[in-house]
Amino acid sequence: MRYDLYLCLFLCAYTAECARILGVFPVLSISHQIIFQPIWKELSSRGHNVTVITPNPLNDVFSPNLTEIDVSSSAKRCVDNTDIIKKLDTTQSLFAKIMFSYHFLDYLITKELEQEEVSRLINSSETFDLILLQVIGIQPLVFGFGGKYRSPIIGISTLQVFLHTHDTLGNPTHALVTPDVMLGFEGDLTFANKVESLLFNIWYRMLYYWYALPSADKVARKYFGEDIPYLGDIERNTSLLLVNSNPIMHGVRPNVPNVIEINQIHIKKKKPLPEDIRKYLDSSPQGIVYFSLGSNVKSANLTESTRNVIIQAMAELPYKVIWKWETDYLPGKPDNVMIRKWLPQQDVLGHPHIKVFVTQGGMQSIEESITNGVPMVGLPFITDQPTNVRRFTELEMGLGLDYRTMNKEQLRDAIIEVAENKKYKDQVNKSKMILADQPMKGIEKAVWWIEYVLRHKGAKHLRSAAADMSFYEYFMIDVICFLFVCISLSIYATVKLCCLIVWLARKPRSKVKSN
Incomplete structure (x- = not known):
């Protein structure tokens, strides 16, 4: 009887630690989905109830805690209609590539949101303890799920993220030390590279905060309801960011504590060849x-x-x-x-x-x-x-x-x-x-940090103060303007004072000469 009691208590404790997790990974690309798949499979094997929206489902009958909403039909139709690979390959202008990516992802995600199973989930009374979101370039629309369920958010990216995602977490984005991934700069920068990187930092933020984010917010309200917070505020609620990067292919960059680098997450044990x-x-x-x-x-x-x-x-x-x-x-x-x-x-x-x-x-x-x-x-x-x-x-x-x-x-x-x-x-x-030569495997590291956020119901204690600063505050534009005005006024006052002294010095001599 005593052992039965212990077993019952253990099962109750284990169940209490299990969470309801929603994963949203909308991009149709198996080379990227293979980074996400081991994560949601491992979480479900640990007893968490995981629901995933994906165009590449595992269809794993041995994962009873895993529910996959297959959006492959919508995603494939969008890709075929757009011919995205050809467009990205032939488009030369960086501005055109960014804008094409934004509008394509808007088209893709909205079509998936309109799919019956996804729409039913959004309009149901389901609740989740954690939201896992694929961080996709310049398109923040997926963060609408965070506004709908008001749960801690973990972003996951298979690529180096763009400037606005670093801003979300207060991660340093020095234009010369860590140029944006879209520029493709590596190693020592030329002077022209430095100018281009600085101007890109300014231009991209204007594009994102003044156009992309407000536009996506309007679309998000159509699908998630008018009562969700502003999409930019939801995005800034991100507790953690998992980035697929490695010390060989990516240069060293400073990261705040809630930016976690993972790699080799998709590497599997060798199997016999056909x-x-x-x-x-x-x-x-x-x-x-x-x-x-x-x-x-x-x-x-x-x-x-x-x-x-x-x-x-x-x-x-x-x-x-x-x-x-x-x-x-x-x-x-x-x-x-x-x-x-x-x-x-x-x-x-x-x-x-x-x-x-x-x-x-x-x-x-x-x-x-x-x-x-x-x-x-x-x-x-x-x-x-x-x-x-x-x-x-x-x-x-x-x-x-x-x-x-x-x-x-x-x-x-x-x-x-x-x-x-x-x-x-x-x-x-x-x-x-x-x-x-790493202390743990990529999948172990990713799952440990995900469960860390679950245990603490977020990770506000890891949040950098920079994440809550506006662009002009972070780069001290207001302070620089204030100092510039003060210095300008000081110079102006000094020049005027010197002119007055010279005028006063000359005035008596002129009178003596006339007398």
Whole structure:
């Protein structure tokens, strides 16, 4: 009887610690969703009741505490209608890219909010103890969920966040020390870079606080009700920010205590390869080139000219190639190339015969490559990919090419150079050691901090005073203006006094002379 009592008390205590958690991760991109998926799966396995709005559900029957609201139909329709990858790739102006991203995300999120299951959830009497939100570029509309449920908010980002998100948490954003990720600046800045970064800091904040935020607030009230607080105030209620970054690919930056860097969260234990792929890799001791442009930039969508350059380069390699090609047929496929619509990338990269990874430069792919000690050739297309490729090129972990201008000789020679020159492999292995030398795994760190916020019902004690300052207060614009006025008045008074003294000094002499 006593043991039954102890068991009952334990179960009651355990249940009391379990929370109701809502996760909102609206962007259709499996390469980003694989960062979020382990988090919501682990939370549900710990007994928390987790509801997730996502276009990439796990559909895991072994997670009874997990409820997934699948918005893939709405998300896919938005992506297909917009042709977002092509637009981001061909748009050259930074202003145009930012505005396109804002309007696309507004379109995407509103369509998902209108989906029946999501609308039913918003209009129900459901309550949640914590909200997990995907922090998405310049679009703050997802923070409407925080206003609806009045719960602590944790933001999660798979990329380095924009200026306004740093402002939300009072994180330092020095224009020269930590230029915004959109600028793509790395290392020592030129004078022109410094001017551009300063002007961007000012312009972006004007765009966000005077246009993007008020516009999103109007949309949020349509879906979440007129009684929610101002969207900017909800955003500033963020208790914690989890950012997917690592010490290899991202420069050192100062962070306030409630900005937590996580990485390798999607790295999994190796699994046996499918039999046909294993045989192909095992039979190629001379080396294999693994070619994949990720889940967003599909190889099958390349232009014919770019595809032909790649095919011709692959045909002239002294290695076999395994290529993630998303259709059944590759026109002109060389004999040394195997194509598959889908490949278990981490397991393929872990094979000892892989010599080079030709990648689009996505952060998750780069982490997987470093973890497996594979040097890279980068063909960047969109978002942070050019910056990532430039970074690993500077660190001599590989080489980067412009897919628009490269020819077959450049691609072929770059792959052979990276495969045969030992320095690239050595540099990747050095980075691998640094990346692996951490006190806990990324998923453990993320879940510990999420439960920390749950235990304390927020994390106001970690909040920087800078987070509650306005832009002009934080940068002391009012103080600088006051000092400028004081100094100007002092100079003016001094000049006037000197003029008076000179006038008084001259006046008696003039009288004597006239007498």
